[in-house]
Amino acid sequence: MKKLSVYIFFLMFIFCTSCRQNQAKGKIIIITSKNKGIITPGGPKSITRNIIQDKKGNIWIASFDGIFRYDGKSFINITIKVTSVRFFCVLENRKGNLWFGFIGEGVYCYDGKSFTNFTTKEGLLNNEITNIYEDKVGNIWFSVSGGASYFDSKSFHNYILDENGMSEDRTGKTFKFRQNNGVGPILQDKTGKFWFGTNREALVYDGKTFSVFNNKEGKAFNNVHSIIEDRKGNIWFGASIIGDKRGDTLFVTDNLWRYDGSNYNKIGSKSAASIIEDKKGNIWTTSSVNPNGAGIWKLSRYDQNYLYNKKLAITEIIATESMLFGILEAKDGNIWFGSMHGVYRYDGKTITDFKGEGSQK
Structure with missing residues (x-):
C-alpha cells in the first residue's frame, strides 16, 4: 500500500507540471529511460526549418528527422522514441518550456520530464503548425493552416483567415484538414501591434482590427515568410508583390522590405525565407534568386x-x-542555418556541416 501511495503521488506531480497547468489537458507522454532520446553521430540529414538557443546555451533544431539538442559536444534526437512526425519549429518560452510544432499532430510542450501533445481536440485551430511565437504577456501563438491560435495557459483562442482578412472565432470551430491559406511568421512589435505573414495578403492587428499592409502604390504584400523588428524599431520582411497580368502572365516581384513606421522601403531585390539581426546590427537573410524557390x-x-x-554592402x-x-x-x-540537408554553422571563416561529412570552406 505504501508503494502504491508513492506511485500515485509521483503521477500527480507529473500531471501538474507547467506545460499542463491549464484546462486544455493534452495527451501526455512521460519520459522514461527508453524514450529520453538517442545520441546521434551528427545532426539532422533532412529538411531543417528552425534553430534556436535556449537559456542554458543548448542549440535546438527542428527538422523532418526530429527535434535535436546540441550541447556543444554531441547531438541528441529527443523525439525519435516519441513520434516520427516532421517538425517545423521550436520555441523556448519564458518559463523554460520548449514547444515543438509539426505537420499533422499539432504541437508538443516539453518540460524536460514529459511531452504534452495539444491538437484540435484541445481547441487548436488546425494540427499543421509552421511557426510558434511568444508575445509580451506570455501567450504562445501558433501559425496554422487556415489561421492562427494562441494559448493563454488555460485554453486556445483561434483566428480564422477569410476573404475579409482574419477574425476571431468564438464558436470552437477547428479545421481537420489542410486549408488553402495559412499564417506564417508572427511578430508583436514594440508598440504592441501584431504582424502576420500569410501566403496571401499580410496583416497587422492593433488589438481590435486586422488591416492589410500595402506599399505606397497601394498593393498588398503577399507570401510573407519572415518578419523581424530591429533594434531601431524597423520592421523587416520578405514578401512578394503581385503586379499586373499581361495576357496569360502574372508578374510577381520578390523583395526584402523595411518599414520605418511611415514608409515601406525596398532594400533588396530578393525575398527572404528567414531574417535575423545580429549583435552588430547586420541583417542576415536566406533567399532564393527566383520567386518560386x-x-x-x-x-x-x-x-x-x-x-x-x-x-x-552585401x-x-x-x-x-x-x-x-x-x-x-x-x-x-556563430551563425547557424538550416537547409534541405541538415544544419550548418558559420564561424566567420568556415562553414561546417553536421552530417558527419566534415566542413566546407
Missing part, C-alpha cells in the same frame, strides 16, 4: 553601416542549389 539559394549579410544608403556567405531556411546567431557569435 527554384535555382540558387543564398545566405547573405547586409552590412549595418550601409543599410540606410542607396548602395548596399556579403554572400554561401550559394547553393539546396533550399535554405531558418537562421540563428548563437551566443558565441
